[in-house]
Structure formats: C-alpha cells, structure tokens
Amino acid sequence: MSQPKYLTGDKAGIDEFLSRFDVFLFDCDGVLWSGDHMFDNVPQTLEMLRSKGKQLVFVTNNSTKSRADYKKKFDKLGIPAKVDEVFGSSYSAAVYIARILKLPGPKNKVFVLGESGIEQELEAEGVPYCGGTDPSLRRDIEPEDFANIANGTLLDPDVGIVLSGLDFHMNYLKTSIAFQYIQRGALHLATNIDSTLPMAHSFFPGAGASSAALVKAVGKGEPTSFGKPSQAMMDAIEGKFQFDRSRTCMIGDRLNTDIQFGIDGKLGGTLAVLTGVSKKEDFLAEGAKTVPSAYVDALSDLLG
Numbered sequence: 132m133s134q135p136k137y138l139t140g141d142k143a144g145i146d147e148f149l150s151r152f153d154v155f156l157f158d159c160d161g162v163l164w165s166g167d168h169m170f171d172n173v174p175q176t177l178e179m180l181r182s183k184g185k186q187l188v189f190v191t192n193n194s195t196k197s198r199a200d201y202k203k204k205f206d207k208l209g210i211p212a213k214v215d216e217v218f219g220s221s222y223s224a225a226v227y228i229a230r231i232l233k234l235p236g237p238k239n240k241v242f243v244l245g246e247s248g249i250e251q252e253l254e255a256e257g258v259p260y261c262g263g264t265d266p267s268l269r270r271d272i273e274p275e276d277f278a279n280i281a282n283g284t285l286l287d288p289d290v291g292i293v294l295s296g297l298d299f300h301m302n303y304l305k306t307s308i309a310f311q312y313i314q315r316g317a318l319h320l321a322t323n324i325d326s327t328l329p330m331a332h333s334f335f336p337g338a339g340a341s342s343a344a345l346v347k348a349v350g351k352g353e354p355t356s357f358g359k360p361s362q363a364m365m366d367a368i369e370g371k372f373q374f375d376r377s378r379t380c381m382i383g384d385r386l387n388t389d390i391q392f393g394i395d396g397k398l399g400g401t402l403a404v405l406t407g408v409s410k411k412e413d414f415l416a417e418g419a420k421t422v423p424s425a426y427v428d429a430l431s432d433l434l435g
C-alpha cells in the first residue's frame with residue numbers, strides 16, 4: 132500500500148491535492164474542534180475552499196446534537212455553514228428508520244438511549260419515540276422496577292426499535308428497559324459505535340462505550356450503525372448531495388471511522404488530520420490496515 136503524502140508546508144502538494152476534488156466531507160469532532168474549542172483558522176480554511184468552488188459537507192458521528200444544534204454551534208464558533216451541509220448520525224438513523232425500514236405502526240416506536248439530538252431528528256422524520264432525555268428514567272433502579280419491567284408494566288407495547296447513541300446519562304434502569312425490549316423482539320440499531328469522544332483536548336467514553344453494557348447483555352455483537360464507517364450513511368449522503376465519488380475527499384481524524392468511511396465508499400481520496408484521535412504512527416506503521424491518501428498536522432495547514 133503506497134505511503135500517504137505529508138502535505139503540511141507543501142504548498143504545491145496542497146494545491147495539487149485540492150484540485151483533484153469538488154466535494155469535501157468533513158468530520159467535526161477532532162478536525163474542526165475539540166468540544167467547544169475550535170482549532171486555529173478553521174473558518175479561514177473553509178472560506179478558502181468555498182472560494183475555490185468546493186462543496187462542503189459536515190459529517191459527524193456525534194448523535195447528541197441535531198443538524199439544527201450543529202448550525203447553532205457553527206454560528207457560535209464563527210464557522211460559515213448552512214444547516215443543509217450538516218449530516219449527523221442521528222439524522223442518518225432517523226432517515227433510515229422513517230424512509231427505508233418503515234416499520235408498520237403502531238409497533239414503529241423507538242426507545243432512545245441517547246440525547247436530544249436523536250429525539251429532534253426522529254421528531255423531524257415523524258418517528259414516534261420514548262426514553263431519551265425523559266427525566267423519569269434518570270434515577271436508580273428500585274426493587275419494584277424489576278417486576279414491573281419483567282411483566283411489561285414499565286414497557287411501551289408499541290416499541291419496535293431500540294436506538295442507541297452517545298448517552299451522557301446512561302444507567303442500569305434504562306439499560307434494563309432497552310434489554311427487555313430487545314428480548315421481546317425489538318430491533319437494536321445504533322447511531323454510531325465510536326469507542327471514544329474527543330473532548331477538552333482529551334478523550335472520553337464514546338457512543339460505543341455508552342451502549343457497551345446493553346451490547347454485552349444482548350450478546351449478539353455490535354448493532355447495525357448509521358454513522359461512519361457505515362456505507363448506509365455514505366449512500367444517504369450521496370443520495371442527498373448527488374456528488375461524484377471520484378471527485379470527493381473525506382477529511383477526518385479517526386482512522387477506523389472517518390478514513391475507513393472514505394476508503395470503503397471508494398472516494399477519490401482521504402485526508403487525515405492529526406488534531407484528534409489517530410496519530411501518524413497508526414497509519415505509517417508497516418502493515419497498517421487503514422492508510423489515508425494524505426495527511427496534515429492540522430486542517431488550517433491547507434491554507435499553505
């Protein structure tokens with residue numbers, strides 16, 4: 132496998148690389164920012180690409196925010212973006228459930244393990260849901276709960292899907308309810324299964340970690356996920372933006388989601404950025420499984 136091209140400081144190399152693509156798919160956490168701290172010169176870099184006529188799409192696995200929430204975050208950080216340029220894993224999962232899976236009512240309700248972003252996108256697609264940020268579930272399990280879950284009193288008979296995402300409020304009660312729904316035949320889907328969340332220039336348990344207890348209890352391996360590197364997400368993005376994959380580049384910080392997403396999607400190229408999860412040793416090592424086409428230390432290096 133050919134070695135990736137190091138573009139930081141290589142103006143001619145950057146110009147040649149950018150000229151190969153009309154569309155750039157951007158990961159968010161770890162490329163544009165770490166939590167609420169935006170990396171240097173991100174707005175200037177995006178403006179430069181727009182001035183060259185490039186189409187930008189922001190593709191995030193972070194299911195805690197809806198596209199509208201992300202638009203507010205972009206505005207707050209001074210990053211130029213339109214809400215229709217944002218494509219998050221909650222939106223990807225909601226579109227799949229509403230427009231492809233289309234379970235017949237009334238057993239099409241979704242029990243959510245996650246935050247408001249999932250609820251907002253399900254609502255926007257007209258998909259009924261329960262759980263999620265429901266405050267009545269943010270408590271310890273009590274002795275009477277075991278019987279009331281086991282006999283169905285605490286369960287909604289219309290739930291046909293359990294959808295898990297990054298949940299900052301995971302607990303035994305919600306995991307038990309989700310487990311019982313799945314035992315009763317509900318489909319387990321995930322917005323994404325990232326192991327860690329880049330935040331505050333460090334790492335925290337990610338969506339895959341917050342649903343790990345449920346996955347272990349169910350014992351059927353990881354659920355179908357609608358975040359990167361799932362190609363269901365790539366197909367949905369291509370369907371919406373109608374781009375030429377050979378003229379499209381994925382820019383990301385995480386090899387096993389962002390870069391793998393671009394490679395599996397047979398995009399024209401992938402660019403790794405070293406401000407997030409993956410380190411250059413991860414893809415420069417002999418026999419590395421996932422190797423980007425090129426890499427930079429930080430996104431703003433593209434300003435040359």
Ligand SMILES: O=C(O)[C@H](O)[C@H](O)COP(=O)(O)O
Pocket residue numbers: 158159160161190191192193194297323325326327328329336337338339
């Ligand atoms: O655990 C997660 O959900 C992910 O770490 C996080 O949200 C990734 O977001 P992205 O890097 O795809 O913007």
